Amino acid sequence: MPLLDDALNLACWLSGNRADAEDIVQEAMLRAYKYLDRYTGGSFRPWLLAIVRNTALTLLGQNRSTRALFLAGDSAEQQAESTASDQPSPEEALTQRRLSDQVNQAVANLPPEFREVIILREMHDLSYKEISGVLEIPIGTVMSRLSRARKLLMDALPDYAT
Amino acid sequence: MTERIAIDCALREAYLDGELSAVESAAFDRHVAACAVCKRELERDLRLRSDLRGGLRRYKADDALRNRILAHLPAEPPKLRRREWSNRREWLSMAVAACFGAVLAGSASFYTLRQPNEDLWAEAILKTHLRATLSGHVLDVASSDRHTVKPWFSGKTSVAPVVVDLASAGYPLLGGRLDIPETEPLPVLVYRAGPHLVSVTVRPASGDRGVTVANRDGFSIAEWREHGFAFSVVSDADANELGAFQAAFSHALRTLP
Numbered sequence: 049m050p051l052l053d054d055a056l057n058l059a060c061w062l063s064g065n066r067a068d069a070e071d072i073v074q075e076a077m078l079r080a081y082k083y084l085d086r087y088t089g090g091s092f093r094p095w096l097l098a099i100v101r102n103t104a105l106t107l108l109g110q111n112r113s114t115r116a117l118f119l120a121g122d123s124a125e126q127q128a129e130s131t132a133s134d135q136p137s138p139e140e141a142l143t144q145r146r147l148s149d150q151v152n153q154a155v156a157n158l159p160p161e162f163r164e165v166i167i168l169r170e171m172h173d174l175s176y177k178e179i180s181g182v183l184e185i186p187i188g189t190v191m192s193r194l195s196r197a198r199k200l201l202m203d204a205l206p207d208y209a210t
Numbered sequence: 211m212t213e214r215i216a217i218d219c220a221l222r223e224a225y226l227d228g229e230l231s232a233v234e235s236a237a238f239d240r241h242v243a244a245c246a247v248c249k250r251e252l253e254r255d256l257r258l259r260s261d262l263r264g265g266l267r268r269y270k271a272d273d274a275l276r277n278r279i280l281a282h283l284p285a286e287p288p289k290l291r292r293r294e295w296s297n298r299r300e301w302l303s304m305a306v307a308a309c310f311g312a313v314l315a316g317s318a319s320f321y322t323l324r325q326p327n328e329d330l331w332a333e334a335i336l337k338t339h340l341r342a343t344l345s346g347h348v349l350d351v352a353s354s355d356r357h358t359v360k361p362w363f364s365g366k367t368s369v370a371p372v373v374v375d376l377a378s379a380g381y382p383l384l385g386g387r388l389d390i391p392e393t394e395p396l397p398v399l400v401y402r403a404g405p406h407l408v409s410v411t412v413r414p415a416s417g418d419r420g421v422t423v424a425n426r427d428g429f430s431i432a433e434w435r436e437h438g439f440a441f442s443v444v445s446d447a448d449a450n451e452l453g454a455f456q457a458a459f460s461h462a463l464r465t466l467p
Contacts, residue, residue, distance in 0.1 A: 051428070052271040052275075052276065052279075053268070053269070053270045053271050055271075056269050056270065056271045056275065057268055057269045057270075059269075060269040061269075066269065069269070070275050070278070073271070073275065073279070074275070074278055074279050074282060077279045077283075078279075078282060078283065081283060081344050084337065084340060084341055084344070087337070091427060092427040092428065093427075148261075148264070148265030148266065148267070151261050151262060151265040151266060152265065152266060152267055155262070155266060166262070167266075169227065170259065170262040170263055170266065171262075171263070171266055171268065175227075175228075175229065176224075176227065176229055191223065191224070194223065194227070195223055198223075198255065198258060201258060201262075202254065202258060205258075205261075207257075207261075208254060208257075208258065
């Protein structure tokens with residue numbers, strides 16, 4: 049996933065809507081540019097994602113009211129948009145959507161602190177250590193939050209009923 | 211010094227997330243074979259993972275966002291001399307588009323190459339290249355004529371770089387700039403390779419050394435020594451393209467009049 053897509057993806061999942069996410073990414077890119085001096089090497093991606101996440105906290109903190117316009121309608125609409133451009137075929141996209149709707153909903157419904165660890169781990173493929181750096185929490189907390197998040201997801205998804 | 215870790219059910223998620231060493235991981239495999247609970251849980255974990263990775267919507271940036279970001283980047287980086295070229299806007303767009311389109315948007319596969327604490331020099335020249343392309347301040351002297359570019363550096367740095375003309379090989383010289391990757395101002399030659407900008411930092415060095423090409427955070431970096439200089443090349447071109455550029459550069463050095 050290219051870096052700008054990475055940034056936007058995280059911002060969308062954190063903010064819950066694309067308009068806020070684009071503002072977050074724009075601001076985050078400016079900050080990244082400004083703080084390039086503080087980039088100390090290693091993988092650029094977690095460094096950038098940390099800026100995106102911090103920017104999201106700042107901007108969403110200022111404007112709480114815009115939250116939660118997301119999902120059901122919004123996500124279906126955006127799926128349809130992307131179908132027009134880069135999806136293989138409408139049929140495939142439709143099947144894909146049906147399969148993933150519940151999963152998307154379940155993740156979107158997670159409390160923010162659990163949602164962000166799941167997104168960073170499963171979508172951005174960050175290691176525990178990198179997640180710990182992005183969220184500024186100990187690795188032990190990363191592990192317990194991930195574990196809890198997975199449990200919450202399985203509880204929410206009918207497929208995983210025991 | 212071996213630290214013994216108890217291999218038990220508590221390691222299941224660390225195993226799932228690839229956080230165990232190879233030895234621990236193999237030990238956990240053996241544990242799972244004997245533990246019905248872990249076997250069942252792991253099956254659920256893997257199913258959830260595949261549902262998440264396959265099913266979660268991935269949002270993608272479009273050109274409108276790219277252009278918006280471009281338009282908001284600082285147009286004028288601080289403390290820069292007046293540029294000697296006029297079509298700055300065009301340059302800015304090209305440099306930043308290159309950055310966000312291909313450079314900053316480096317491919318995901320390089321992400322796994324983590325090289326902590328390694329090679330401060332490579333990091334320093336990568337940063338100067340990033341800074342130049344991000345800010346649009348790619349050139350201090352813009353000229354495709356090496357007889358203009360070379361003398362421009364005199365008096366500005368103690369290094370008198372060798373400048374080669376690679377236009378016939380398909381790499382037009384765009385000009386040069388002065389960078390300070392560490393403490394010394396050094397000459398940087400800028401070429402174009404297709405849609406990519408190529409920065410060549412030149413330092414004096416004795417002896418020859420064969421070329422190495424590395425990937426770093428989505429960029430390719432080639433380094434070699436020849437002709438009394440150490441050349442460090444950074445670009446968002448891929449390693450093969452950069453290898454071809456290096457070969458052309460090296461060939462031109464050897465056939466200098």
